Amino acid sequence: MEKSPTFADRYQSVLVPIIFEPWARELIRRADPKAGEDILDLACGTGVVTRQVAKLAPRFGSLTGADHSAEMLEVARTVAIQAGLDATWVECDAAELPFEDDCFDLAFCQQALQFFPDRPAALRELQRVLKPGGRVAFCVQRELDVNPMLRAQAAALDAHVGEEAGAAVRAICSLPDADDLRILFEDAGFQNVEVNSVTLTLCHPDAKAFAEGAMGGMHTGDKLSGVSDRGVERAVKAFLAGLGGYLDGPALRFPHVSNVVTAST
Structure with a gap:
């Protein structure tokens, strides 16, 4: 009997190509990794930053992905093996990293802090x-x-699933202030802290397919487990209706806005 897709499987198949690969490329462009550097992908999820870094021409010293989710790391390992990628995957808490002092040149972290x-x-x-x-x-x-x-998704979940499900989307946007971010990094001992608001325009050729997948592939996935098929269908329709002018026929094209933080030790 074929195994049902997990949250991590849905995250990898639906969200990574549309949202997390473009952001990984943007972070890599800004950080400009160099040959020989030891690189950490913190809160790596299914390993998208590590895979994008590995596509670059330089030969890096090491590639390490760290995440607290065994489920996410299982997908990361599987996809890396399929891609012939040599990387180390470590299950750990971000506040208790199992690494020696002074062992990485560069660290990435996207949509996890x-x-x-x-x-x-x-x-x-x-x-x-x-x-x-x-x-x-x-x-x-x-x-x-x-x-x-995200605004359209949160509203659809509030209305058709419940406020707890909507809150899971709002949590994605729970650290929006640039000054708060700057203070966090400076208090931790980082220098040359820069915070810039960056907008990427993201696209999917089939808005309905994206909406259906996103409902189970974001942090809302487990909130839908007790909802009827009709309830999920109503939520997806409301999600699409809330997207309004960002629909172009069957396609979806929308701005996705984040603060990008760069700093050094």
Whole structure:
């Protein structure tokens, strides 16, 4: 009997190509990894940043993905093996990294800092494991008001599933303030902290397919487990209706806005 797709499977198949691959490329462009560098993909999920880095021409010293979710790491390992990628995958808490001091040149983290239970401790740990002169590149979602896709999804879930499901989307946008981010990094000992609002225009050729997949592929997935098929269908229709002018026939084209943080040790 074929295994049902997990949350991590849906995340990888639906969200990674449309949202997380473009952001991974943007972070890599800004960080400009160099040959020989040891690179950490913190809160790596299914490993999209690591895979995008591995496509570059330089031969890196090492590639390491770290995440607290065994389910996400299982998908990361599987996809890496299929791609012939040599990387290390480590299950751990961001606030207790199992690495020696001064062992990475560069660390990436996309759309995860807002979910860390202890953000200051996680950033102090990251500062510890980076070499002197090491660099970081983070992206952190901005508020719902400037992210129409997430705003439409939260409203649809509030109305047709419940406020707990809508809150799972709003949590994605729970650390929107640039000054708060700057203070977090500076207090953890980082230098040359820059925070810039960046907008990527993201596209999917089939808005309905994306809406259906996103409902189970974001942090809302487990909130839909007790909802009837008709209830999920109503939520998807409301999601699409809320997207309004971002629909182009069957396709979806929408702005996705995050703060990008770069800093050094």
